[in-house]
Amino acid sequence: MAETGSAAATDFPLKRPRDDGEKEANNNNNGSVLMEMDSNKQPDCISSVIPGWFSEISPMWPGEAHSLKVEKILFQGKSDYQNVMVFQSSTYGKVLILDGVIQLTERDECAYQEMITHLPLCSIPNPKKVSKQFFPDVAVGFEDPRVTLHIGDGVAFLKAVPEGTYDAVIVDSSDPIGPAQELFEKPFFESVAKALRPGGVVSTQAESIWLHMHIIEDIVANCRQIFKGSVNYAWTTVPTYPSGVIGFMLCSTEGPPVDFKHPVNPIDADDSNCNSSKGPLKFYNSEIHTAAFCLPTFAKKVIESKNEKI
Amino acid sequence: MAETGSAAATDFPLKRPRDDGEKEANNNNNGSVLMEMDSNKQPDCISSVIPGWFSEISPMWPGEAHSLKVEKILFQGKSDYQNVMVFQSSTYGKVLILDGVIQLTERDECAYQEMITHLPLCSIPNPKKVSKQFFPDVAVGFEDPRVTLHIGDGVAFLKAVPEGTYDAVIVDSSDPIGPAQELFEKPFFESVAKALRPGGVVSTQAESIWLHMHIIEDIVANCRQIFKGSVNYAWTTVPTYPSGVIGFMLCSTEGPPVDFKHPVNPIDADDSNCNSSKGPLKFYNSEIHTAAFCLPTFAKKVIESKNEKI
Numbered sequence: 001m002a003e004t005g006s007a008a009a010t011d012f013p014l015k016r017p018r019d020d021g022e023k024e025a026n027n028n029n030n031g032s033v034l035m036e037m038d039s040n041k042q043p044d045c046i047s048s049v050i051p052g053w054f055s056e057i058s059p060m061w062p063g064e065a066h067s068l069k070v071e072k073i074l075f076q077g078k079s080d081y082q083n084v085m086v087f088q089s090s091t092y093g094k095v096l097i098l099d100g101v102i103q104l105t106e107r108d109e110c111a112y113q114e115m116i117t118h119l120p121l122c123s124i125p126n127p128k129k130v131s132k133q134f135f136p137d138v139a140v141g142f143e144d145p146r147v148t149l150h151i152g153d154g155v156a157f158l159k160a161v162p163e164g165t166y167d168a169v170i171v172d173s174s175d176p177i178g179p180a181q182e183l184f185e186k187p188f189f190e191s192v193a194k195a196l197r198p199g200g201v202v203s204t205q206a207e208s209i210w211l212h213m214h215i216i217e218d219i220v221a222n223c224r225q226i227f228k229g230s231v232n233y234a235w236t237t238v239p240t241y242p243s244g245v246i247g248f249m250l251c252s253t254e255g256p257p258v259d260f261k262h263p264v265n266p267i268d269a270d271d272s273n274c275n276s277s278k279g280p281l282k283f284y285n286s287e288i289h290t291a292a293f294c295l296p297t298f299a300k301k302v303i304e305s306k307n308e309k310i
Numbered sequence: 311m312a313e314t315g316s317a318a319a320t321d322f323p324l325k326r327p328r329d330d331g332e333k334e335a336n337n338n339n340n341g342s343v344l345m346e347m348d349s350n351k352q353p354d355c356i357s358s359v360i361p362g363w364f365s366e367i368s369p370m371w372p373g374e375a376h377s378l379k380v381e382k383i384l385f386q387g388k389s390d391y392q393n394v395m396v397f398q399s400s401t402y403g404k405v406l407i408l409d410g411v412i413q414l415t416e417r418d419e420c421a422y423q424e425m426i427t428h429l430p431l432c433s434i435p436n437p438k439k440v441s442k443q444f445f446p447d448v449a450v451g452f453e454d455p456r457v458t459l460h461i462g463d464g465v466a467f468l469k470a471v472p473e474g475t476y477d478a479v480i481v482d483s484s485d486p487i488g489p490a491q492e493l494f495e496k497p498f499f500e501s502v503a504k505a506l507r508p509g510g511v512v513s514t515q516a517e518s519i520w521l522h523m524h525i526i527e528d529i530v531a532n533c534r535q536i537f538k539g540s541v542n543y544a545w546t547t548v549p550t551y552p553s554g555v556i557g558f559m560l561c562s563t564e565g566p567p568v569d570f571k572h573p574v575n576p577i578d579a580d581d582s583n584c585n586s587s588k589g590p591l592k593f594y595n596s597e598i599h600t601a602a603f604c605l606p607t608f609a610k611k612v613i614e615s616k617n618e619k620i
Contacts, residue, residue, distance in 0.1 A: 053375070062379075063401030064550075065363065069373040091373030108520065111606065210418065210549050237547060237555050237606075239520050240374075244554015245547050283606040291601035296421065296547075296593040 054087065054095070056102055060175055061211050061242040066102070068092055068240070081179050092240060098174055105240045112246060114284035115236040115292065119250055120168045120203035122263035122289060127167045131158065131195070155182050158191040166195050171204035176215060184219060189226045198255025199229060203248050209235060209299040210243035219249055220303055227251035232260050233303050234292035236283075250293075261293045364397065364405070366412055370485055371521050371552040376412070378402055378550070391489050402550060408484055415550045422556060424594035425546040425602065429560055430478045430513035432573035432599060437477045441468065441505070465492050468501040476505050481514035486525060494529060499536045508565025509539060513558050519545060519609040520553035529559055530613055537561035542570050543613050544602035546593075560603075571603045 055067040069090035076085045085097040093106025104112065121127045131154075142149055150157060158169070169192050176184035183204070192202050207215050216233065223231045229252030238246050252258035266286040295303065363377040379400035386395045395407040403416025414422065431437045441464075452459055460467060468479070479502050486494035493514070502512050517525050526543065533541045539562030548556050562568035576596040605613065 055377070061401075063399060064379070065377040067365070067375040067377060089373060110608075210547070237520070237553075239553035239555070241554075243547075243549035244551075245549070280607075282608045285607045285610065287604040287610075288606055291604035294597040294601035296598055297590075297595050298420075298592045300595065 054089075054097065054102075056100065056242070058101060058242075060101075060177060064242070066240065066242065068095060068102075068105070082174075095240075099178060101175065102240050103174065108239050110282040111236050112238050112241075114281055115234070115288075116172055116203050116205065116248055117170055118267065118281075118284045119234055119248060119260065119289060119292065120170060120201040122265040122267060122286070123250070123258050123260045124167060124199070124201055125264055129166045130168045130170060131161075131166050155188055155191065158188070158195050161191075161195040163194050164197045164200075167197060167200050169195060169200075169202045169204075171202065173205045175207070184215070186222050186226065189222055193226050193253055196253045198253055199258060200255070201250065201252045201258055201260075202227070203250055206233060206247040206249040208241070208243045208245050209247060209296065210245060213299065213302050216247065216299075217302055223249055223251050228254040229258055230260065232293055233295065233299075234260070235295070236288075236292055248292075261290055263289050364399075364407065364412075366410065366552070368411060368552075370411075370487060374552070376550065376552065378405060378412075378415070392484075405550075409488060411485065412550050413484065418549050420592040421546050421548050422551075424591055425544070425598075426482055426513050426515065426558055427480055428577065428591075428594045429544055429558060429570065429599060429602065430480060430511040432575040432577060432596070433560070433562075433568050433570045434477060434509070434511055435574055439476045440478045440480060441471075441476055465498055465501065468498070468505050471501075471505040473504050474507045474510075477507060477510050479505060479510075479512045479514075481512065483515045485517070494525070496532050496536065499532055503536050503563055506563045508563055509568060510565070511560065511562045511568055511570075512537070513560055516543060516557040516559040518551070518553045518555050519557060519606065520555060523609065523612050526557065526609075527612055533559055533561050538564040539568055540570065542603055543605065543609075544570070545605070546598075546602055558602075571600055573599050 053067040053069050055065045057065045071088040071090050074086045074088055074094065078084070082098045083100070087095050087097070089095045089105065092108070095105045096103045121130070154171070171183055171192070173180040173183040182188050189202075192204075196202065206219050209216065220231065220233065230250075232250045233247055234250055235245050235247040237244060250260045252260070263286055267281065268285050363379050365375045365377040367375045381398040381400050384396045384398055384404065388394065392408045393410070397405050397407070399405045399415065402418070405415045406413045431440070464481070481493055481502070483490040483493040492498050499512075502514075506512065516529050519526065530541065530543065540560075542560045543557055544560055545555050545557040547554060560570045562570070573596055577591065578595050
């Protein structure tokens with residue numbers, strides 16, 4: 001997936017236009033990771049660093065940074081699409097970074113991975129055909145005999161799929177500014193809707209209510225136009241993501257109605273279902289499923305008013 | 311409350327024993343805040359800093375740090391009890407720091423303040439007598455004619471209160487290692503239980519499920535022994551607290567039963583109740599109230615097993 005590089009140059013495709021003077025990342029010899037970037041809006045973000053730590057600084061969340069202590073850098077390189085780094089952290093296990101942004105840590109990945117998959121799959125009776133995209137290679141699920149892995153451009157892949165193929169599509173994307181931008185736009189959602197059977201479901205990463213309500217508003221508006229079954233926003237805690245939370249759009253196509261808030265495949269903490277997979281679930285259960293759709297007032301107002309306008 | 315200090319020396323009462331070589335904090339002239347501390351367990355945490363930013367580094371959450379960009383330091387000094395700093399941040403409004411730890415920011419305080427108060431007060435029919443402690447002076451509630459403010463030692467205050475005085479006690483404490491330690495111990499919970507009427511309720515800060523399950527286990531065990539009505543753990547998102555979440559113990563004394571999960575005083579986003587106070591609620595509503603009691607599997611297992619053992 002990625003070529004090996006030593007102290008590779010790293011650019012930050014986090015802003016458009018791309019002519020904004022992005023700089024190199026440097027890896028010094030004591031395990032510290034220096035990340036620098038220019039920004040017309042936040043010039044003071046340049047050269048912000050904790051020696052010996054990875055600091056996640058981005059114009060996507062100006063004025064704040066989460067830092068993890070680095071024990072050892074395990075991989076650093078550049079794929080055809082993104083800059084990739086894996087390091088052993090001091091207290092969060094192994095950490096995967098794409099384009100300078102934390103994608104997962106071993107300590108808290110359970111929250112994100114279990115929620116983005118179980119929220120849709122426990123909401124329909126008998127999910128069989130699911131399109132998994134962009135899952136990191138640390139996921140044990142790839143060893144499951146039910147999985148066929150397609151590596152490639154997810155946007156092109158879904159466009160080429162015959163209409164009504166899938167029960168569920170799960171889009172584990174990075175942030176909308178950069179290479180994953182297309183995954184937040186209307187043509188992609190239209191491909192997803194076409195690829196789904198009637199009453200099929202999609203779960204897609206949909207940013208943080210604390211940081212990106214304006215992005216969420218746009219996603220909700222797009223989804224309301226395209227998914228004629230139901231359109232919902234759910235969220236979960238992920239300590240190492242900016243603001244500590246991340247959200248998902250859960251939508252269904254016209255057909256058998258899907259009540260996302262009340263899962264038809266209940267999984268409880270002490271359920272034997274938990275042990276039928278590679279390991280017991282650490283985070284997800286049916287109560288947390290339903291709770292994920294309850295929104296703070298400030299978010300609820302925006303999302304509901306967006307629904308009404310359409 | 312606190313004496314004014316310029317570039318005041320700051321110590322960190324975050325660890326016991328206190329003979330571990332705590333160092334000074336330095337305030338340089340460009341608005342950056344350098345915080346250093348020794349720790350026998352995390353020697354590498356020393357000298358971690360982002361220039362121009364406040365970095366929250368503590369042995370309570372080793373290996374990670376949240377940083378906020380500082381625009382201007384508004385106050386820095388030492389009260390009889392704690393080191394106090396207030397700064398204008400770049401994107402989170404004004405920020406209050408006690409002993410090096412973020413207590414509140416204007417941007418996300420609504421989540422914590424609304425939840426720690428409304429979770430107990432919406433769970434009983436007609437709350438009148440409430441003991442408020444340690445609320446920061448930015449709270450507008452102090453201007454409410456229904457409020458009588460007592461400044462002093464909350465532990466001593468509650469001990470002296472006649473039995474059965476209060477409908478509700480809300481304990482907005484800092485972390486259990488340091489000056490707030492007593493507020494997490496059995497004698498204090500016994501004072502609270504004594505001060506409450508039968509079927510009275512307490513809400514107390516109870517740390518993060520991601521970081522401090524062992525502390526939560528102990529608190530739950532203490533509460534199960536002392537509060538004979540019901541004992542519950544609830545949680546909420548607070549982006550600027552370590553791990554992005556914080557929890558509360560919601561307990562009631564023996565008497566009229568209190569079902570914390572289903573509030574008897576419902577408040578909805580578009581409810582006129584929201585506007586009867588100083589400002590509309592930004593975060594709390596009845597749905598988020600109920601959802602707050604739904605726990606991830608890893609936390610649920612620990613808390614429920616603790617309940618069964620007692």
